[in-house]
Amino acid sequence: MNNVMNHRSCYVNFAEHLQNKWNPNLYYPEAPNQWTEDEWIRFFTMLKAFGYNIFEFWLPPTLFSPEMIKGDPIAIRFIEKMSLIIDTAHNKGLKVKMLCGVNTIGANWYHACPNDLNDRKLILMLWQFWCRTFSDVDFIGIFPGDPGGCNRNGCSYKTFIELALEIAEQAGNTNPAAGLEVNTWGTPFCCWDDDMHLVPGWDGSFAMISDKKYNTPEEPLYIWNGNQDRAKKAMEYFINRLPSFPKETIVAINLGFSPDGDATHGGDARQYAREVAAIRPIVSWDYSVSEGELVNYPHWRLPRMSSRRREEFACAPYQGGMVYTMTPKLNILSLYAGAQFLLNPNANPDDISRQFCSCIFGDEHAVLGELFEAFEVVQGWGHYPRRNWSKPALIKVYTEIIERLEAANMTKCNLPILPDPDEYRKDILWFARKFMDMAGQCPDRNLIKSQYRKYALAIYDYIPKSVDERTEEASDKFSNILL
Numbered sequence: 001m002n003n004v005m006n007h008r009s010c011y012v013n014f015a016e017h018l019q020n021k022w023n024p025n026l027y028y029p030e031a032p033n034q035w036t037e038d039e040w041i042r043f044f045t046m047l048k049a050f051g052y053n054i055f056e057f058w059l060p061p062t063l064f065s066p067e068m069i070k071g072d073p074i075a076i077r078f079i080e081k082m083s084l085i086i087d088t089a090h091n092k093g094l095k096v097k098m099l100c101g102v103n104t105i106g107a108n109w110y111h112a113c114p115n116d117l118n119d120r121k122l123i124l125m126l127w128q129f130w131c132r133t134f135s136d137v138d139f140i141g142i143f144p145g146d147p148g149g150c151n152r153n154g155c156s157y158k159t160f161i162e163l164a165l166e167i168a169e170q171a172g173n174t175n176p177a178a179g180l181e182v183n184t185w186g187t188p189f190c191c192w193d194d195d196m197h198l199v200p201g202w203d204g205s206f207a208m209i210s211d212k213k214y215n216t217p218e219e220p221l222y223i224w225n226g227n228q229d230r231a232k233k234a235m236e237y238f239i240n241r242l243p244s245f246p247k248e249t250i251v252a253i254n255l256g257f258s259p260d261g262d263a264t265h266g267g268d269a270r271q272y273a274r275e276v277a278a279i280r281p282i283v284s285w286d287y288s289v290s291e292g293e294l295v296n297y298p299h300w301r302l303p304r305m306s307s308r309r310r311e312e313f314a315c316a317p318y319q320g321g322m323v324y325t326m327t328p329k330l331n332i333l334s335l336y337a338g339a340q341f342l343l344n345p346n347a348n349p350d351d352i353s354r355q356f357c358s359c360i361f362g363d364e365h366a367v368l369g370e371l372f373e374a375f376e377v378v379q380g381w382g383h384y385p386r387r388n389w390s391k392p393a394l395i396k397v398y399t400e401i402i403e404r405l406e407a408a409n410m411t412k413c414n415l416p417i418l419p420d421p422d423e424y425r426k427d428i429l430w431f432a433r434k435f436m437d438m439a440g441q442c443p444d445r446n447l448i449k450s451q452y453r454k455y456a457l458a459i460y461d462y463i464p465k466s467v468d469e470r471t472e473e474a475s476d477k478f479s480n481i482l483l
Contacts, residue, residue: 007054010335011097018293022329023326025463027077027078027463044088050339057082058101069125100127108467112204128174131178138178144191146185149192155192156192164182168246182250186257187231189226195226196209197214226257242276252284255270259381260288261289284312290323297375298330298372300333301334309341329418336356355369391439391440398435398439405425438482450475452478
């Protein structure tokens, strides 16, 4: 029997540090990848056809700044475009969720301190401005950190929860028709108190808190350092305060308090999910299960996606979840599968993959659904492959993928997708050829690095470098696949 989840959100993270060929550019008029109105219509048509009912976007910190509410051209342009996008989504029968980092401000990702009077006023002013600006969104998501959070001036998970309550009250006055989502992301509540390591004299800047010179073997990252004792105290406090949130509030909570929603770091979250669900509806916000960040390639994480949905449904009365992408024009298979597993957690991942490829490339190429698993060999966030491949086996599979994609008649595509079916075919073909090169003997990795940089990340020739410098690592990491 199908167990349809009614909150089926597709989250497109188009922040400036995650820009690429397949992500929309909503900020920089002189740079490529700006989607036309027709492309947004086609994208929402695709999401609706796949089974989603919510489009989710993050309001990046660059826009969450005092300069932007004073008429900065970037903000004016973004507001005009996003207002049209929200209307388009609504016209296609989708609801819209705006997700905001609770206290992350500006292009340099300043972590404003809620226990500093001036910072708190600024936080609330920015929240009020953007909630009023997009008063027609259907959900407002309050996100704890990553980036964001604070451990200065006595800030803790309690500070975040109380701030979220204040924002919820303010949003209720500004956007009375919108539902609220409070996210427990992290260990839980990422980047508050002991989750974020101590840096002497920290000024609130991302550059200082994330400086690798402060990392230690015990705390190899600046965040994700909360332990199970902290998780217990934080969740007990949150559950005690949860009835004070509006009745329309939903809570995003994963099965475990870790970057991958597993029972590491802050430990097992299943009992907390059940306790929260007794007070307010719960959904999952399993960020890395579909894609992760940094290196762009065609993902194939279907078994883990399906098992996670089944685990959630067996654990607690989950109302649905989120499927994330930073490559919405490339990882269409993941988006399709993610919606199908929310509609039916018991769906077989191999059947779903073959079904998708049959619809896109024709029945005679349904086997591509199995072959695409050979792309899931890239080490990175959320990478839990079902099998280990030898290079000879990969070469054989990539050879067949290339032959089938070259032979596919894309006029047979019977699913509405963005981009054009033949453009999608060409992109997958490009990756198949590069993976084939890297599985072979003596690949020219410097050439592959420059080719990937030109093909996937050319937009960074036109836009400012992000304060999150991982983007600079993507080409290196891609060229070292199958090293």
